[in-house]
């Protein structure tokens with residue numbers, strides 16, 4: 128049995144180590160250990176049922192209760208493992224070296240996963256945010272409603288601020304936003320919008336679990352969303368990206384061929400270029 132158990136642990140490790148990801152390791156471990164425990168129960172398979180607190184309360188036998196609690200915990204582990212797995216994003220992106228960026232700058236941001244196409248622009252924006260040096264950031268493509276979006280990784284909201292990982296989601300689907308998607312925006316302007324997303328990270332950094340949850344809920348309300356986006360624009364300007372963020376706002380509202388609905392949404396929620404000039 129011990130040999131089987133060790134084999135299970137090893138298999139779990141290899142599932143996770145496949146992409147050099149700790150949380151996938153965790154997924155692999157818990158999945159394989161769960162399978163192992165299921166095998167232990169195989170002789171009693173017909174009686175194997177998912178535990179629930181109601182059942183745990185009903186049963187009188189301590190041993191039986193312990194088994195039910197163990198099953199309940201395993202169920203929780205499995206749930207969070209699956210959550211982690213689907214939240215993990217695309218991690219197979221290869222990092223390219225960029226010759227015209229200071230190698231010291233690249234070295235100080237090894238805790239970030241870039242999309243090669245936007246690595247230069249992201250590093251340029253990061254120059255304005257020295258406080259994000261130790262922050263883990265993952266850039267990934269995702270079909271979203273806006274040009275870019277930023278949020279903490281789901282598991283991160285349970286962690287201490289310095290342990291969190293943030294996702295910067297990049298829309299690369301031009302079917303709706305036309306040339307208002309990042310790959311079709313001029314490079315100087317790309318730095319502005321990436322810098323704005325980093326402003327969101329600064330805003331998240333100041334928030335604990337409950338305030339992050341409140342931000343998530345508040346985002347469904349126009350007034351809250353507008354106050355937050357304007358605050359983030361001010362953070363971006365405080366970090367020296369005023370001209371870039373004005374250029375971005377100008378581009379989306381006045382130059383791009385984005386749908387009128389998106390332009391109106393930008394006008395309603397964000398500062399207009401002329402408002403940004405005054406800040």
Ligand SMILES: [Zn+2]
Nearest residue numbers: 323327356359
């Ligand atoms: Zn924003």
